Amino acid sequence: MILRRLFIIVILPLCVFKAGHASAAGDQQIDSVSKKLMDDMRKYFNTTDKEAFYDATTKYKAYCLAGGNMHNFYNAWQSEIIYDINFNHFFKAMRKTVEMSKDMKWRKCSDELHNATYMMGIIYSLQGNIMMGEKYLKKALEEADDKDTLFKVQIYKELANVRMEDHPKQALKDLNKALSLINPERMKYEYSDIVGFKVIAEFFNKDQVAVKKEYNNYMRLKKEYGPEFSETYITYVRMAYHAACGEYDKALEQADMMTNIDRYKMKNKIYEMSGNLAAAYDALKEYMQFKDSVSNEVMIDDLYEVENDIEITKIRSKAEKDKMTNMVLTLITAMAFVIIVCLGLVVKNRNRYLKKIARKNRNLEVMRDKAQEAERMKDTIRNNMSHEIRTPLNIISGFAQIMSVPDFQLSHEERSDIAKRISDSSNQIVKIINNLLYISSEASTSYMSKNDIVPCNDICRKAVARLREKQPDAPEIIFNTSVKDNLKIKTNAAGISNILDNMIDNACKFGNGEAVVIECSLDDKRENVVISIANHGEYIPEDQINKVFDLFYKMDEFKSGLGIGLPLSRQIAEQLDGSLSIDKNYKDGTRIIITLPLTDN
Structure with missing residues (x-):
């Protein structure tokens, strides 16, 4: 999702200014103590000194609560939640938002509930849960006071940001709704801010004519509004304009000025427009790697937060x-x-x-x-x-x-x-x-016991049934056998089941959706049972056949799996005095050959 971090950073000034306007509207004078506490909170907001920020916020909340100023009390609480979001502490932010909502209901401050609903929408959308994000943002629109124009404008902007990549036309409708709420002469900063946002939305809508039109409108406002003009998205606007004009090198220069995750995402879009698919692919890989790195950090932080909160939640x-x-x-x-x-x-x-x-x-x-x-x-x-x-x-x-x-x-x-x-x-x-x-x-x-009496055909059929139960939508699986149903071998049942589960799962996964064929027979000397599993998917080159049996090796790093199925299955087969290999002569896909010794029972 684009521009997400930028929006969150902008929210705190809005919350604080909103608190100031509310006081002015009620003819209340902000006393020196309140001003100092608010300034302390602002000072530490854009720092990594968490203890100092939390301490300043706690003091300001206590002062507002003691004075009965519930609006500023909940605005300070929101600032603390936003601070957690900016450090990717989503679970902590979610917990605090739920607590704030409960507190609003307990104190019967129903006119503040829309703020908690809005924060829920922000948190869900940041985590990629678009459906829940949209639900809470729409609910916040319904709960907000019709006179609170700035807040409604901010919600429409957030909805546009959530929808922009996948549904750019809907995002443009949200931005037009926001513009309809604004008086362009009295709210110049907000008006120019949304016009700049529209340039980016048209870029994702792939309407280059509209990009140029909105860009010219944006530049006209820059001349007219002067210091009241918003340059929040100026880098993104310039990037979109240069790309629309076919000036891809200039567009890439603007993209390089953005944050890491936006930089790679935008460069991918620019390269796609220019027709340089190889560079677009490289940019997409860098974007995914950076995104995965951030997601891992968020996941670990959330896990620790869950551990710390379990006992508190129970109580x-x-x-x-x-x-x-x-x-x-x-x-x-x-x-x-x-x-x-x-x-x-x-x-x-x-x-x-x-x-x-x-x-x-x-x-x-x-x-x-x-x-x-x-x-x-x-x-x-x-x-x-x-x-x-x-x-x-x-x-x-x-x-x-x-x-x-x-x-x-x-x-x-x-x-x-x-x-x-x-x-x-x-x-x-x-x-x-x-x-x-x-x-x-x-x-x-080490040694694996071989004391189980296993019917050859039956254990293959059970493996197919297990796969069908776990994956109802899996490709068709055909089982052919030339051995009698009463043929049994003395081996380890769990070991064979593990091998069959792994190999049948692999055959379905890499078989391009076509049927998988399993065959059971005896070798020419009638000394071994031979089970083959074949698909019509990707063919493994001869120079890769030995490598795929190395632990954690994958031919394609972008496909799912850990790269342990083949080496683990071969290891178990050898412990059972058998073997597992890839048929080099099979060129229609991949065929795995499992050989197990036949013993008298």
């Missing part, structure tokens, strides 16, 4: 506690703990492995190659864990926040759907963790 919500809410909060804490322990085990065993190699071989060249490989594994683990765990954790965290809002009513069907989504996300994380725990354990390199 404060005894009368209203919901059994499912407590379960979700506990689950998040457990997941955070398990992930930390799991990563610790992986790092510990990786270090042990490096030390063992160093003791056995003192050759400097080999040690250098191993160290480089270890570094690659570390980066790959971090990047892959970020991609694969962040999504289900965000789902769990997002629904936890929804359910923690007391005013948000859920139907039985919605609760069931939420429970299913939480369960599916939990199972996804558990599967990743189980594989990592197995790799990091000594059992992964």
Whole structure:
């Protein structure tokens, strides 16, 4: 989402000025103590000295409350929430907003409730929950006083910002509604501010003629309004204009002046317009990497905030506690703990492995190659864990926040759907963790018992059924067998099931939606059972066949998965005195060959 941080920074002056105007309207004089406390709060707002800012805000809130100035009291509370948002502490901001809403209702300050609703819309939209963001912003419009023009203008601007990338036409309608509320002669700053915003919205609407028209209007206002003209979006406006005129180098220069996340996003759009798709792809990758980095920091901060708030939540919500809410909060804490322990085990065993190699071989060249490989594994683990765990954790965290809002009513069907989504996300994380725990354990390199009597055809059919249950929309799976149903082998049932689950899942995932074929037969000497799993997807080149069996190796870094399915499955097959390989002669996609010894039972 573009310009998001800029909007939040602008909000605090609006809140504070709004407080000042309210006092003036009521013919109240701001005393020297109140002014000093407000100045202290403003002074620390744009710093990283959190303790100083929170202390200044607490003192100002206490002073306003003692004097009965509830408007300024809640404005100060809002400033504290915005400060948390600017440091990506979304869970903390959400909690404070809910507390502020409860306080407004308890003190019967219904005329202030629209501020809490507005902050909920801001927090949800910043986290990427557009549906919830729009819902609360629209509700804030309904709750706001019709005379509060500035506040309504700000909400329309925020709605436009939320919708601009995916629905630019709707964003332009929001901006036109904001303009209709403004007197261009009395509110010159606000009027020029929205005109500048429209230039950017037209840029996303890909209407280059409209971009030039709005740009000329914006420049005309700059000459007419002088010091009352808003230059909030001047860099974005110039960038959009140069791009519309085909002056792509100048547009890129303006983009380089923006913050990191906006810089890469805008450069991607400019390169697309110019037809330089390779550069557009590179800019998009940089944007996604930066966005992932920020998302990881936010996720970790939120996890720690959840841990710190669990006990407080239990105490404060005894009368209203919901059994499912407590379960979700506990689950998040457990997941955070398990992930930390799991990563610790992986790092510990990786270090042990490096030390063992160093003791056995003192050759400097080999040690250098191993160290480089270890570094690659570390980066790959971090990047892959970020991609694969962040999504289900965000789902769990997002629904936890929804359910923690007391005013948000859920139907039985919605609760069931939420429970299913939480369960599916939990199972996804558990599967990743189980594989990592197995790799990091000594059992992964030791002897595996082979005392189970396993029917060959039956265990294949069960693996297909499990995949169908987990993925109803998976491609068609065809099972052919030339062995009798009563043929059994003595092996390890759990080990074979693990191999089949991983390989069938891979075949469906990379099969381009076409049917997957599983075949079971005996080899020519009738000494081994051979199970093959084939798809019609991507063909693995011969120079990549050995590499794909390396832990955490992925042919395409942008596809889902950790890169552990193939190496883990081959390791288990070898522990069962069998083998797992890729058929080099199969050119229509990928075929995995699993061979297990046939013994008399």
